[in-house]
Amino acid sequence: MRTQNLRVLEGRFTLRWGAEVRTAAADSHLLALVLGPDGGAAMLRDDMAEDGWAALWNGDDAHDPEATGMLSAVVAPLAARELPVWTAASYDGDSVDE
Template identity: 40%
Template sequence: MTRSQRLRIVPSQFAVEHLANSTFPEDDEWIALVRAPEGLTVLRDAPAWVDGERWKGFYSDGDSHGLDQPGMLAAVVGPLAESSIPVFVASTYHADLVLVPDHRLQEATEVLREAGHRIAE
């Protein structure tokens, strides 16, 4: 079952960091944190000095779906996976922030449109 969604491209560029053996970052400039046995994953706006991969995000544009609607995330990441586009996801109560590598944004946008999603830029 396809769950067509209205998505917008978030204007920010993001960085995803792994801090081994950390339980909290040293600063408060983060957007999302995930603590796991192997360390801390930090999602933040990409600072100008970041040399690593930069990510761009797709987020729901008014189609808040809540926690009780199955298949919403799969409808977005499935077509991207079929096109071999890597993703990083940060889920919120209302929607999911689906990140793709910055240099693959245009390709990801086309893939999502072909899958029936509406993308606002």
């Protein structure tokens, strides 16, 4: 079984969706942008946000993209504690925001 190394990214983050998402691509504080049929969502750094999210990153030691269960191993303990999460994946790793 391969282990994952997680690190907490510096700062606090906010989740935006709807019309704001189209302008998020140009924002220097953009962490993740997902576009879809519904318009999409963006996670942006905002250290002043009262309800900001913490972000975990596991891409420092990239895992094989065909490996299964990597993201669920991170999300399952958070779900067990009833913590909301938003995830975005890239080729090298996953961002889990809680």
